[in-house]
Amino acid sequence: EADIYQTPRYLVIGTGKKITLECSQTMGHDKMYWYQQDPGMELHLIHYSYGVNSTEKGDLSSESTVSRIRTEHFPLTLESARPSHTSQYLCASEQANYGYTFGSGTRLTVV
Amino acid sequence: QKEVEQDPGPLSVPEGAIVSLNCTYSNSAFQYFMWYRQYSRKGPELLMYTYSSGNKEDGRFTAQVDKSSKYISLFIRDSQPSDSATYLCAMSARGNNRLAFGKGNQVVVIP
Numbered sequence: 633e634a635d636i637y638q639t640p641r642y643l644v645i646g647t648g649k650k651i652t653l654e655c656s657q658t659m660g661h662d663k664m665y666w667y668q669q670d671p672g673m674e675l676h677l678i679h680y681s682y683g684v685n686s687t688e689k690g691d692l693s694s695e696s697t698v699s700r701i702r703t704e705h706f707p708l709t710l711e712s713a714r715p716s717h718t719s720q721y722l723c724a725s726e727q728a729n730y731g732y733t734f735g736s737g738t739r740l741t742v743v
Numbered sequence: 744q745k746e747v748e749q750d751p752g753p754l755s756v757p758e759g760a761i762v763s764l765n766c767t768y769s770n771s772a773f774q775y776f777m778w779y780r781q782y783s784r785k786g787p788e789l790l791m792y793t794y795s796s797g798n799k800e801d802g803r804f805t806a807q808v809d810k811s812s813k814y815i816s817l818f819i820r821d822s823q824p825s826d827s828a829t830y831l832c833a834m835s836a837r838g839n840n841r842l843a844f845g846k847g848n849q850v851v852v853i854p
Contacts, residue, residue, distance in 0.1 A: 665841075672849065673846075674751075674844065674846040675787075675831070680841070720784075722787075724786075731777045731779075731792055731842070732787075732789070732833075732842060734779075734787050734788065735786050736786050737784070737785065
């Protein structure tokens with residue numbers, strides 16, 4: 633049973649719209665991550681957080697932003713969606729050195 | 744050179760065969776080694792976790808780590824169609840919890 637939840641699972645949205653992808657975990661983990669993954673392709677880290685009020689950009693340049701106001705919540709926002717943002721977005725949390733727990737992902741399509 | 748190399752080429756095997764997957768890495772500080780399984784349109788799930796060198800067995804799955812060669816392997820015995828998925832290796836160093844992922848290997852087990 634998943635302890636990390638992502639909503640929505642699927643989203644189709646028009647160009648220029650603002651969207652927020654939600655990620656919540658119930659495990660009390662301090663470290664959380666957002667990855668972008670195109671079908672059949674590798675994971676790309678776009679944002680991470682090591683605790684409340686701590687956020688960093690990842691290895692892949694992204695036009696998205698994140699916030700971490702509560703330990704359990706790590707939403708990702710796109711101010712103006714574009715077709716190039718079409719991808720799968722995966723959220724993960726971690727207990728130190730024991731690996732990540734991933735959510736089921738949000739598959740975003742921007743038309 | 745990427746920190747973690749994993750040949751992403753798809754692998755098709757008949758049911759019952761042994762599946763052999765491997766990754767090489769360049770960072771000698773890596774001490775935590777993981778294998779994730781990802782089904783289509785799902786998030787990765789932690790399959791095997793190994794600390795430092797050695798073997799670990801869990802049912803039909805065996806993970807091996809050879810730190811002297813900077814080489815890790817995953818073996819799946821008596822493969823089943825339900826093992827059809829993408830397998831990603833991942834690793835991290837002590838004190839640095841960010842995982843370095845391989846590109847993933849797509850495995851198809853043919854009934």
